[in-house]
Amino acid sequence: xxxxxxxxATGQRARGVAPFLRSQMRNIAPFLTLIFLSAFFALAxxxxxxxxxxGNILTQVSVTGVIAVGLTFVILCxxxxxxxxxxxxxxxxxxxxxxxxxxxxxxxxxxxxxxxAILLSILLCAALGLVNALGLTVIGIxxxxxxxxxxxxxxxxxxxxxxGQIAYKVPGLISTLGSGAIGGIPWIxxxxxIMLLGGHLVLTYTRFGRYVYMVGGNREAAxxxxxxxxxxxGSVMVISAVCSGIGGMLGVAHFGSAQQNEFDxxxxxxxxxxxxxxxxxxxxxxGIGNTIVGLFVLGVxxxxxxxxxxxxxxxxxxxxxxxxxALIINVYAQRLRExxxx
Amino acid sequence: xxEGRQPILExxxxxxxxxxxxxxxGVDFALLPGEIHGLVGExxxxxxxxxxxxxxxHAEFSGRFLLDGQEMRFRSARDAHAAGIAMVxxxxxxxxxxxxxxxxxxxxxxxxxxxxxxWRRMAREAGEQLARFGIDVDxxxxxxxxxxxxxxxxxxxRVLFSxxxxxxxxxxxxxxxxxxxxxxxxxxxxxxxxxxxxxxxxHFIEDILRVSDTVTVFRNGRKVAETASAxxxxxxxxxxxxxxxxxxxxxxxxxxxxxxxxxxSPAVLKVxxxxxxxxxxxxxxxxxxxxxLGIYGFMGCGQQELSRILFGKLQPDAGTLAVExxxxxxxxxxxxxxxxxxLVPESRRAMLFHQEPVYKNISISILDxxxxxxxxxxxxxxxxxxxxxxxQIRPPVVGLDLxxxxxxxxxxxxxxxxxxxPPKLLVxxxxxxxxxxxxxxxxxxxxxxxxxxxxxIIVLSTEPETVLSLAxxxxxxxxxxxxxxxxxxxxxxxRLLEAA
Numbered sequence: 116x117x118x119x120x121x122x123x124a125t126g127q128r129a130r131g132v133a134p135f136l137r138s139q140m141r142n143i144a145p146f147l148t149l150i151f152l153s154a155f156f157a158l159a160x161x162x163x164x165x166x167x168x169x170g171n172i173l174t175q176v177s178v179t180g181v182i183a184v185g186l187t188f189v190i191l192c193x194x195x196x197x198x199x200x201x202x203x204x205x206x207x208x209x210x211x212x213x214x215x216x217x218x219x220x221x222x223x224x225x226x227x228x229x230x231x232a233i234l235l236s237i238l239l240c241a242a243l244g245l246v247n248a249l250g251l252t253v254i255g256i257x258x259x260x261x262x263x264x265x266x267x268x269x270x271x272x273x274x275x276x277x278x279g280q281i282a283y284k285v286p287g288l289i290s291t292l293g294s295g296a297i298g299g300i301p302w303i304x305x306x307x308x309i310m311l312l313g314g315h316l317v318l319t320y321t322r323f324g325r326y327v328y329m330v331g332g333n334r335e336a337a338x339x340x341x342x343x344x345x346x347x348x349g350s351v352m353v354i355s356a357v358c359s360g361i362g363g364m365l366g367v368a369h370f371g372s373a374q375q376n377e378f379d380x381x382x383x384x385x386x387x388x389x390x391x392x393x394x395x396x397x398x399x400x401x402g403i404g405n406t407i408v409g410l411f412v413l414g415v416x417x418x419x420x421x422x423x424x425x426x427x428x429x430x431x432x433x434x435x436x437x438x439x440x441a442l443i444i445n446v447y448a449q450r451l452r453e454x455x456x457x
Numbered sequence: 458x459x460e461g462r463q464p465i466l467e468x469x470x471x472x473x474x475x476x477x478x479x480x481x482x483g484v485d486f487a488l489l490p491g492e493i494h495g496l497v498g499e500x501x502x503x504x505x506x507x508x509x510x511x512x513x514x515h516a517e518f519s520g521r522f523l524l525d526g527q528e529m530r531f532r533s534a535r536d537a538h539a540a541g542i543a544m545v546x547x548x549x550x551x552x553x554x555x556x557x558x559x560x561x562x563x564x565x566x567x568x569x570x571x572x573x574x575x576w577r578r579m580a581r582e583a584g585e586q587l588a589r590f591g592i593d594v595d596x597x598x599x600x601x602x603x604x605x606x607x608x609x610x611x612x613x614x615r616v617l618f619s620x621x622x623x624x625x626x627x628x629x630x631x632x633x634x635x636x637x638x639x640x641x642x643x644x645x646x647x648x649x650x651x652x653x654x655x656x657x658x659x660h661f662i663e664d665i666l667r668v669s670d671t672v673t674v675f676r677n678g679r680k681v682a683e684t685a686s687a688x689x690x691x692x693x694x695x696x697x698x699x700x701x702x703x704x705x706x707x708x709x710x711x712x713x714x715x716x717x718x719x720x721x722s723p724a725v726l727k728v729x730x731x732x733x734x735x736x737x738x739x740x741x742x743x744x745x746x747x748x749x750l751g752i753y754g755f756m757g758c759g760q761q762e763l764s765r766i767l768f769g770k771l772q773p774d775a776g777t778l779a780v781e782x783x784x785x786x787x788x789x790x791x792x793x794x795x796x797x798x799x800l801v802p803e804s805r806r807a808m809l810f811h812q813e814p815v816y817k818n819i820s821i822s823i824l825d826x827x828x829x830x831x832x833x834x835x836x837x838x839x840x841x842x843x844x845x846x847x848x849q850i851r852p853p854v855v856g857l858d859l860x861x862x863x864x865x866x867x868x869x870x871x872x873x874x875x876x877x878x879p880p881k882l883l884v885x886x887x888x889x890x891x892x893x894x895x896x897x898x899x900x901x902x903x904x905x906x907x908x909x910x911x912x913x914i915i916v917l918s919t920e921p922e923t924v925l926s927l928a929x930x931x932x933x934x935x936x937x938x939x940x941x942x943x944x945x946x947x948x949x950x951x952r953l954l955e956a957a
Contacts (some may be wrong), residue, residue, distance in 0.1 A: 321831055322824050327819070333809070336809055339802055339807055341790060341794025342821070
């Protein structure tokens, strides 16, 4: 984002501070929300603002963070992917399915060497992403419906693989990255950080990243500029599926088991992280930086509500209300931005 | 201005600014009932801003706003509508999937006591209204199936018969054929007799002089002249608009113009028997290097579809297309671009990114030439700076968001996208539509430069002046077929209109 922000800043300088702030509303509002929530929980609970708890929060948002990297690409293109959680689940199950399980696990699986198991699992999620991509670009099914169907398909494959049972073993590499730690820092946090950084670098410094922003900003104009819009849209669907798959494998190792419906809450969490962070649902605005802030807002909220004494059923409602507020800000920020550009 | 009549609408000392830039400065404007009031001025002179204030779109401004002698303020377009003020915007805003009758009654369908729509009554009344306008269509047909010109007339008819006391028409004639313009004018005159006040904005000064009673001229946010239409001339108005001798700039093209001998340079593009559903029938032609081929026709004659096929946005049903002798089927616009074809569509909005800076708009089509994996922003900016200098884009700041440029400058950016690595074939749709005289001239000069560099250029336009000012050879397209080719012979506006 750095370069486009400075560009915007030079463009706005002559027009005063207020219009600039208005056009930057989508970046400022999530940040203020994060500061407000952190301050609130720090005052409300002595156990919240501790180094240990920061580690907890980071660990808790890691899987969501990995999935949200790919989803950020999709939402920047003004599309949506509802199959992320299901694809995460099926990929996690697949990597366990290809690993030798203990004898008490009643699954007719196919044990393979670890590297091969990981490779096949990645190929599986990439293939599912490719089906999403083809449905969206070649057949022309809106992504909302296409990925809704894929959500069922991936859940179906998961069900067939485990048949109601639970698998526990995953390849050593996945196990280390998902549940190990180095120098006190969990590997899963490091992986999430690297993927977020990678996503940011791709979006900001590569030609492909620019294309993603331009397709999201004005798809028709991108086509009239001679971009291969379908290729770009297809690519982001595959990227999203692969990120989800990696998140799924790490998640399975992190939870210590692979089973059906394990990732159901991650659909809403990932979408919330991207949108709360301020990436525009209309495409073309936002980025990984926004997603990171969104992840922290969600992480602080989920974790903080555990620290204050609150009805655990009320938590769900509070999360819903916060998400709605973020959506309102998101749409409102877009309108302000359009006004500033008028 | 006629004496003795109370103005229905009076504006005094209107000032309006956008982010520190004054769009209107102390403008007085009065509108009488039963008057057709023409507005002229270059792009950005303030006409549209003033009309949007009247129509309630801009609620914040300083100055006095009097309706029927009462001072008031509209907070929204709804308020203005309720007060009997209606506006037809330049862009078509119809619902193509609804029927003609539904479009005519959009938002106020006749209902019975139960609140159910009275379909038969609606169709009958819509038919009657349109018949008063001289439009004979089946009110139950789908609007999107009609030619664009007819759709535009229906939209205008809807607003004219909505019972509004003040009607604002922004460039209503740009998509209409001459007989349709006549029908519109006849209706406007009839409404004038009934006491409706009409504001008529147009770049076609002849139209303004023919239909309006009074003309007001805007320049740089100020009202610079207001005269009776009968007492002025086109030359005088143009001079007031641009503040310098206008005759030399605005060629009228009523006299014969002799086209040059056709060039014998190689054909860059060869189109053979191209057909597309109901839009194009067996269209064949060649475009040669160093030549500007003009394609003229009324709105809906198939120009738009033809340009989309050339750029790979639409696939033809039949026929072939060859670039430099090689047959091509473009599966995407990217394929067309790689083959050396470039398109500037008629709508700037369709090819520019308003929320992105100018340099990103210019570099987007050539990124693969300057960056393989990683972007090179410094180089992008340098290229953009060169183009901005060459095309004299104002303001010359490549980091500025595109949306902050004026329409004419945006059009230059649209051209600049293709000029760093010039294509073999450049297809321009309506390259000067809606532009002021100065910007038009700039574009004409740019196109001539490109021709001199050996590009093959195709200019498609529904404005005879545009084609006449640019083309070396002219094809006339009528209902999807090429009906006439002008080459190496005299041609004029009259001859073109006659052929179409």
